[in-house]
Amino acid sequence: MSARAVARFAPSTTGPAHPGTLLAGLLCWLDARARGAEVWLRFEDLDPQRCRPEYLDAMREALEWLGLDWDGEERQSDGGAAHEDVLEALARRDLLYPCSCSRARLAREAVRAPDGSARYPGTCRARRLPSEAEGGWRGCSEALRLRLPSGRIDLRDESGADLSEDPAEAHGDPVVRRRDGAIAYHLASVVDDRRIGVTRIVRGRDLAPSSAVQVAIGRLLAYPEPSYRHHLLLLEERGGKLAKFHGAVGFDALREHYRGPDLCGLLAHACGLSAAPVPRVPQDLVPEFAWAKIRQEDRCLAWDGQALRLGD
Numbered sequence: 001m002s003a004r005a006v007a008r009f010a011p012s013t014t015g016p017a018h019p020g021t022l023l024a025g026l027l028c029w030l031d032a033r034a035r036g037a038e039v040w041l042r043f044e045d046l047d048p049q050r051c052r053p054e055y056l057d058a059m060r061e062a063l064e065w066l067g068l069d070w071d072g073e074e075r076q077s078d079g080g081a082a083h084e085d086v087l088e089a090l091a092r093r094d095l096l097y098p099c100s101c102s103r104a105r106l107a108r109e110a111v112r113a114p115d116g117s118a119r120y121p122g123t124c125r126a127r128r129l130p131s132e133a134e135g136g137w138r139g140c141s142e143a144l145r146l147r148l149p150s151g152r153i154d155l156r157d158e159s160g161a162d163l164s165e166d167p168a169e170a171h172g173d174p175v176v177r178r179r180d181g182a183i184a185y186h187l188a189s190v191v192d193d194r195r196i197g198v199t200r201i202v203r204g205r206d207l208a209p210s211s212a213v214q215v216a217i218g219r220l221l222a223y224p225e226p227s228y229r230h231h232l233l234l235l236e237e238r239g240g241k242l243a244k245f246h247g248a249v250g251f252d253a254l255r256e257h258y259r260g261p262d263l264c265g266l267l268a269h270a271c272g273l274s275a276a277p278v279p280r281v282p283q284d285l286v287p288e289f290a291w292a293k294i295r296q297e298d299r300c301l302a303w304d305g306q307a308l309r310l311g312d
């Protein structure tokens with residue numbers, strides 16, 4: 001008997017779906033369906049400044065329009081009790097500490113981490129949480145960081161990319177609860193994957209550089225480790241440089257010019273799965289899906305106001 005295999009697609013609800021989001025959803029879904037795994041839709045909606053409920057509904061609608069279906073749906077904001085339990089457990093192990101460093105200070109003092117964020121230099125590492133009498137970690141009005149043990153994480157993703165590093169050295173201690181009370185991305189992601197029993201993570205390669213941090217957090221919590229695969233991104237030209245495709249066109253404009261199967265066919269062609277951009281529905285792509293057919297290199301895409309134009 002084989003163990004339950006579970007994948008998840010986890011878009012953030014900080015804006016409308018765009019072709020890059022839809023390609024990521026399609027690849028994650030195809031990978032899961034082709035191996036008979038469950039695939040869940042998880043909305044990453046924890047950032048109170050940037051996430052909006054209308055984006056969440058629009059994202060669900062866009063994915064459905066493309067032809068994707070899910071074995072379950074959850075929102076990270078539903079996981080509050082589980083997130084708090086984990087923070088409590090980490091606090092008991094003396095692994096949390098308050099950090100009052102401002103962004104400006106970190107930008108000034110820090111070097112860049114591999115994912116482009118500022119490496120935390122450990123300025124507040126020796127500080128202690130408020131005592132139990134003062135409310136413990138809950139009574140702390142500053143950001144909380146996790147004391148990450150040093151040590152190399154050996155991690156190779158399924159595409160062959162070597163993501164090994166010492167996260168404590170490369171990134172420094174991550175924030176796990178923000179000053180505004182929101183649980184930070186890495187911890188929430190790891191805890192929520194565990195909650196639904198995720199065994200496999202398929203996502204864009206922009207998220208690859210922080211994988212070792214998430215593995216380190218998972219090990220600290222003695223969670224089983226998922227396998228990882230990172231895939232190509234769609235890029236657009238912005239300010240004379242190539243950047244992850246994002247702002248050029250959102251779902252509303254896409255829907256005016258494409259039907260779901262037209263866009264699905266275009267995306268399947270863009271990533272190398274189909275020889276021509278002919279209309280397809282995701283279900284029909286399952287039998288022919290194989291990572292060996294999916295191109296490794298990122299692909300340029302442009303929106304001319306009417307249609308998407310594929311570049312190299």
Ligand SMILES: [Zn+2]
Nearest residue numbers: 099100101124
């Ligand atoms: Zn600090």
